[in-house]
Amino acid sequence: MQDFEDFVALRSQALLRTAYLLCGGDKGAAEDILQDVLMSMYGKWRRIRTSPEAYARTALANAAANRWRRRSRKPEAPLELGAVPTSRGHEQQVVDADSVVRALGQLPRKMRAVLVLRFFDDLSEAETARTLGCGIGTVKSQTSRGLARMRELMGEQVLTWN
Amino acid sequence: MELKEAMEAATADLDVRPGFVGDVMAGGRRRHTRKLLSVTAAIALVAGVITGVVLTRHPSDPLLTHDERLTAATSGDLASSRTDIEQALRVWQSTQKAPDRITDFSAPAHVFWAGRTPSGPAVLIVQPVRVASTPTPMTLVGLVATNEVVDRELLLDGERERGIYRFGADQSTNVVLTLRRTVYWSQQPVRGEDGRLSRKWWALETGGTGVAVVSTPQENKPVFVRSDTQPADDDFLQEPLMAKQDYGPEGAFKPHTGLGWNDSVWASDKQDEHPQTKSMFSLRDMQRAGVLDYLVADGAFGQWQVRAWLPDGRFASVFEANGETYAAIYRANGTFSQGVAGSRTSKGARLPARVRLPDDLGTVVADFGFRIGPDRRPDAWIAPAGTTSVAVGLADGDSVQVPI
Numbered sequence: 001m002q003d004f005e006d007f008v009a010l011r012s013q014a015l016l017r018t019a020y021l022l023c024g025g026d027k028g029a030a031e032d033i034l035q036d037v038l039m040s041m042y043g044k045w046r047r048i049r050t051s052p053e054a055y056a057r058t059a060l061a062n063a064a065a066n067r068w069r070r071r072s073r074k075p076e077a078p079l080e081l082g083a084v085p086t087s088r089g090h091e092q093q094v095v096d097a098d099s100v101v102r103a104l105g106q107l108p109r110k111m112r113a114v115l116v117l118r119f120f121d122d123l124s125e126a127e128t129a130r131t132l133g134c135g136i137g138t139v140k141s142q143t144s145r146g147l148a149r150m151r152e153l154m155g156e157q158v159l160t161w162n
Numbered sequence: 163m164e165l166k167e168a169m170e171a172a173t174a175d176l177d178v179r180p181g182f183v184g185d186v187m188a189g190g191r192r193r194h195t196r197k198l199l200s201v202t203a204a205i206a207l208v209a210g211v212i213t214g215v216v217l218t219r220h221p222s223d224p225l226l227t228h229d230e231r232l233t234a235a236t237s238g239d240l241a242s243s244r245t246d247i248e249q250a251l252r253v254w255q256s257t258q259k260a261p262d263r264i265t266d267f268s269a270p271a272h273v274f275w276a277g278r279t280p281s282g283p284a285v286l287i288v289q290p291v292r293v294a295s296t297p298t299p300m301t302l303v304g305l306v307a308t309n310e311v312v313d314r315e316l317l318l319d320g321e322r323e324r325g326i327y328r329f330g331a332d333q334s335t336n337v338v339l340t341l342r343r344t345v346y347w348s349q350q351p352v353r354g355e356d357g358r359l360s361r362k363w364w365a366l367e368t369g370g371t372g373v374a375v376v377s378t379p380q381e382n383k384p385v386f387v388r389s390d391t392q393p394a395d396d397d398f399l400q401e402p403l404m405a406k407q408d409y410g411p412e413g414a415f416k417p418h419t420g421l422g423w424n425d426s427v428w429a430s431d432k433q434d435e436h437p438q439t440k441s442m443f444s445l446r447d448m449q450r451a452g453v454l455d456y457l458v459a460d461g462a463f464g465q466w467q468v469r470a471w472l473p474d475g476r477f478a479s480v481f482e483a484n485g486e487t488y489a490a491i492y493r494a495n496g497t498f499s500q501g502v503a504g505s506r507t508s509k510g511a512r513l514p515a516r517v518r519l520p521d522d523l524g525t526v527v528a529d530f531g532f533r534i535g536p537d538r539r540p541d542a543w544i545a546p547a548g549t550t551s552v553a554v555g556l557a558d559g560d561s562v563q564v565p566i
Contacts, residue, residue: 042190
């Protein structure tokens, strides 16, 4: 199982970041579901025939979705809304970053997962569809609606993707 | 701030806690063991209820699984050939000295099919075994031919049986199990003048045995699919069966055996990253368009990409698959425009990846690690239409002219 241990050591940080966004900024939950996913991969490692990272991403998306269901659709541990600095700089960047996580946390789980996989993990529409077990059409529509919703939620801190 | 940038900024300081890797490994081991114990307990309970006796597992318990092939009569045109069957069983047993994970081979192996093939007699064998990780018996199924075990599969819970074995000179003999479905096969795809491929499909005949033998060299590009309906001539989206040889090397992070490049580079000066560019590369688009054939083996697809904005505003993704170069062309709004097949890839040759773009847009040429064209662009360049030779040089050395 040395190769599995190598995989955990090498890829856990990147996977934690994906999990964090999938959980709408709840770090504790992200670490919990990542550990749970990796532990379940231990027993299946030799049977995983796709890329282990792709397998882990799919499992993380499912785990985040299940967690969302268990929490009765409540937003997940939203970040405290801080005062918006008046001058732009490092502080502004921090606010933007927190705001994007907060906005992500308010999206429906599939919409959030699509945005995270497409824009954070750089997956194509086809790869995202395969990861989430849905059609490419769904990915397209969720991307479009998700981006529009993000604009609404971000208010003045308008994000760009062009 | 861009969405990706914002997401990256939001996660930049995140890392797993110290000891996380050790916790995962220990937890994984514990969970795995617990699962196996609970499965054993459940089976023991059910068996106890059924038989009315208290079941205590003992190493001498008979190994049994529910695979009906264990008790099926031997089929195939060599079913009555005791010599071939006994020889195959000898080979099968002789290779069971220290196979990974399998700890108990004490149950008898059973031949469920024996037949003639162009590469000699072939015998399909099934055997219940015990593996190190679980006390629950598992089914081992495999094929013996040319005096060796061609392949064997341990059938794990919830995992589909591959059911295809390839062997013989030039790997030209295929023994395929239908597994209660229909297997369709095809070979020698034909590319039409419009650049689109087509394949003729045939249903495998098994004569009621569930096993078929197909002899065809690998250069004929045979494809097998298990399906309830016959694939259309222009259908390249079915899931092809993969033999042992088609799976990549054990473990992750192994280098690709094609050109071996593993980077994504630009061939155009314009290198805008906007959301559409991330979706402007899809093998399914190319297969749906009939330009790209089935990718049967894990290694059929290269791990590099050349991207370029074209003079007419479209976007091209150039990649390697099935030993050939392809360009997938997308409109600026992200929708697929068309696919083009390019040169065969030839490792070691100069400019081993070339694709002539449509509409006189030029030719994408790539040679990672080299400087290409009059401006000595790194790795890739779009040679204008009409270019007949391209300069290729090392970063600090002379250049050579390569005809294209």
